[in-house]
Amino acid sequence: MALQEKYKQLIDVATSSGVTNLQVREQDNVLYIDGEAPNGEAKDQLWNIYNTIDPDYRAGDLVMNINVAGIAPGSQLKVATKSSNLNIRKGPGTDQPIVGKAAKDEVVTLLSKTNDQWWLIRNANGEEGYVYTQYLAK
């Protein structure tokens, strides 16, 4: 319960900003917050609050698994790399061969979600493969 007190502001904002399937559980002195944020801004806001309560995420007492909701197959997603091209790979993993590239800000189509890290997409050239979801934005 102590951790829920420490991260109370985070939990409150998660609730008020419309995070769905929100789960807050404490287990072996680690707080686990799971849920789906309505958009990328809401997710970012939660990460900023987390960084305020625990600067540089040092304490190791929270695992916050918040994804952005409502991204279904068929969605158009924008490549959100810092500057480089996004690798499109044959399978879900960086050990998989690169089969194509998508440029920064290019719009790709989501085909399916393999897991929270890797999604199958098709780029503007019709190349299909797996990309790291961190670099895709709604």
Add this chain to the structure above:
Amino acid sequence: MILHLKQLTMKKTIDILLKQLRTAFAIIIISSIMISCGVKDSDLQAAIDQKIQTTPEMTGVSAAVKDGVVTLSGECKDDACKALTENTVKGMKGVKSVINNATVAPPPPAPAPVTINADDALVKGVADATKDFKDVKATVNDGVITLTGEIKRADLKTLMQSLHTLKPKKIDNQLVIK
């Protein structure tokens, strides 16, 4: 003549007896009204309703009063709230007895335990997540991801967001932040 006098005396005696009987009845009736109407059911009902409304612990409970007997129904959040409601009502003026039919809400189901990914899945996920951060070293042991090495402050959130989706037990961040 003598007989007539006797009859008259008897009639008088009967009259007196009847009068006494009437008085006795009146006393019985009046006193019984006074006892039973010490507090009217409707007044008692109103008092109990108000008590329930103004006591947050009693939310969900309702009461019905009949001849000073209060029947509680509805749902309490726990046993303590059920007992509190009963004792509070018992202590109110005019309550003869309390029948506590209030039920206690079942406890909420225990949350499912947190899923922690196995180390081999975590190792693979960590390799993918740290690929673009060449100065970050990561190890996985019994679900715990330990980060050492260096990272730019601007990249820290990106890396953390990625690692937090891997379902680790915890993340021990020992990175030197530049």
